[in-house]
Amino acid sequence: MPVIEVQSLSKEYSGRQVLKDINFRVQNGEIFVLVGPNGAGKTTLLRILDLLEEPTKGRFLIDGAPVNYSARDRAALRRRIGMVFQQTVLFNMSVFDNVAYGLKVRGENGKSVEQKVRDALEVVQLAGFEHKNALALSGGEAQRVALAQAVVTEPELLLLDEPTANLDPRNVSIVEETLSRVNREGKTTMIMATHNMFQAENLAHRVAVLNEAMIEMIGTFQEIFGKPSRFLIDFARLENVFSGVSKVSPEGTSVIDVGEGLRIEATFQKVGNVTFYVPPEDIVLSTRQLVSSARNTFEGRIVQISDLGSVVKLRVRAGKEFIVQITKRSFNEMQLNVDSRVFLTFKASSVQTNLNFSQKEKTTST
Amino acid sequence: MINNTFLEEILNITLLSLRVSGTAVLIGALIGVPIGTILGLGRFRGKQFLMRFVDITLRSIVNTFMGLPPVVVGLVVYLLLTASGPLGPLGLLYTPTAMIITQLIMAVPIITGVTMSAVGSVERAIREKALSLGATDRQAAWMVLREARMGVLTAIIVAFGAAISEVGGIMITGGNIRWVTRTLTTAIVVETNLGNFDLAISLGVILLFMAFIINLVLTIIQLRGPRR
Numbered sequence: 046m047p048v049i050e051v052q053s054l055s056k057e058y059s060g061r062q063v064l065k066d067i068n069f070r071v072q073n074g075e076i077f078v079l080v081g082p083n084g085a086g087k088t089t090l091l092r093i094l095d096l097l098e099e100p101t102k103g104r105f106l107i108d109g110a111p112v113n114y115s116a117r118d119r120a121a122l123r124r125r126i127g128m129v130f131q132q133t134v135l136f137n138m139s140v141f142d143n144v145a146y147g148l149k150v151r152g153e154n155g156k157s158v159e160q161k162v163r164d165a166l167e168v169v170q171l172a173g174f175e176h177k178n179a180l181a182l183s184g185g186e187a188q189r190v191a192l193a194q195a196v197v198t199e200p201e202l203l204l205l206d207e208p209t210a211n212l213d214p215r216n217v218s219i220v221e222e223t224l225s226r227v228n229r230e231g232k233t234t235m236i237m238a239t240h241n242m243f244q245a246e247n248l249a250h251r252v253a254v255l256n257e258a259m260i261e262m263i264g265t266f267q268e269i270f271g272k273p274s275r276f277l278i279d280f281a282r283l284e285n286v287f288s289g290v291s292k293v294s295p296e297g298t299s300v301i302d303v304g305e306g307l308r309i310e311a312t313f314q315k316v317g318n319v320t321f322y323v324p325p326e327d328i329v330l331s332t333r334q335l336v337s338s339a340r341n342t343f344e345g346r347i348v349q350i351s352d353l354g355s356v357v358k359l360r361v362r363a364g365k366e367f368i369v370q371i372t373k374r375s376f377n378e379m380q381l382n383v384d385s386r387v388f389l390t391f392k393a394s395s396v397q398t399n400l401n402f403s404q405k406e407k408t409t410s411t
Numbered sequence: 412m413i414n415n416t417f418l419e420e421i422l423n424i425t426l427l428s429l430r431v432s433g434t435a436v437l438i439g440a441l442i443g444v445p446i447g448t449i450l451g452l453g454r455f456r457g458k459q460f461l462m463r464f465v466d467i468t469l470r471s472i473v474n475t476f477m478g479l480p481p482v483v484v485g486l487v488v489y490l491l492l493t494a495s496g497p498l499g500p501l502g503l504l505y506t507p508t509a510m511i512i513t514q515l516i517m518a519v520p521i522i523t524g525v526t527m528s529a530v531g532s533v534e535r536a537i538r539e540k541a542l543s544l545g546a547t548d549r550q551a552a553w554m555v556l557r558e559a560r561m562g563v564l565t566a567i568i569v570a571f572g573a574a575i576s577e578v579g580g581i582m583i584t585g586g587n588i589r590w591v592t593r594t595l596t597t598a599i600v601v602e603t604n605l606g607n608f609d610l611a612i613s614l615g616v617i618l619l620f621m622a623f624i625i626n627l628v629l630t631i632i633q634l635r636g637p638r639r
Contacts, residue, residue: 130540137558146544198544
């Protein structure tokens, strides 16, 4: 039985269509991730699910019962739902009182509140912060308190609007760990909006791609990534996807000019326009130029670091932007940081064209 | 030189000033804070034309009345309370009650206006946050008011400062009767006119000192205010 069901939901703001005919079901205990660019309607959808806004058309059902947006008991319904906003908002009071607020408004008091708040702060790794003023916290700590505020009420449905935007890698991984744990232990259903494809890959049971007010596709991360639309490549920059003009070299490999002075060598033989993909885990990252059999070596600088727990994904600008995945241990040993100079090396055989792109791929073999 | 009666009179005058202005501001806060909160929350700002109209009208009235000239208030209250006026039978003219009413009329718009802007400046996100954590509309409004507490306190202190130093209104409605309705400000006016400068100066120093204390408290509160 689906716990959450959205049926042909639309939202208009003074004539502008923000959400158009949204339909999906989220199963009990599922993590459902909304991905899409800014302005796609993710935030509005979450606000409607949190009953902060009314849909213009359509229905939102919890356990088969349609939500009545004009009902007087909206507060009672909201008490089954938790929400973490993108912009961290905390009350000007102690961390303890902030986290306890959700319980207090539900009429809970005394020892049980104290225990629950302590547990929630422990989960977000902020034990001992109880008596600090919430406004004196760093951005990452504040967002973790916001997460604790929502988690402490043990919601049946947890809504998360880009909960890790603007956080550093350490805080991102604490938030992600908390979410997995809450989902695993509490069987909490989650709907999360994110920009971060790695996060979608790590956490999502299913992903919905939201673009220009509509859901373009729904499926598992693999289902969607096995068949990326041009939009998804653009948005997610399904990283390491490049297009260029390919020529066959005398050695029998292809050399593809992708612009920015970048020529990538591949083992396939194709001539003309080609779109291809280099798996992040196939790229070797080094701080010095390697002498190896690999045909492709580029120099670049790290522009972004995403900590995913045991592995770290790096965005490296080397003419084009590459995504490289390395272990946390290597990352620490190499003492990498944003703007570090690095070399990327990968074999010609790692360059793949066997992605089933729906559009744009006009590979010509002559 | 300084005898007991002199000190006793100064004490009487000071206490009456505090009692009249304090009572006016206390009642004014009970009226002004809730109205200011409702206006500040923008709960009238519905889609319907009537709601918008009510909201805009109330705001304009509050803003106009914040700068109400005390003598005009005094005049109006006088006309209401005078023996031949509509409230004449109550016999309130030239009593501390009449003075409290006068200052109350001036304090309510100040407290309402400052509370309104303090509540209005609390981010909408605070209310939504409270709601999303399961608060009822009333609990969420209370949280917004709590976040605006520095502004509300400022409203009350500003109103008290205005009331304690006001003279035109209470002079008319209180009548500046010795031992009965004579306050610091009205006494200074009279004693200066009579040439009793020693008394006038003493009262002036007390008034100045009270104004200083009010501003000291306000400054301390503002310095301790939230870092946002």
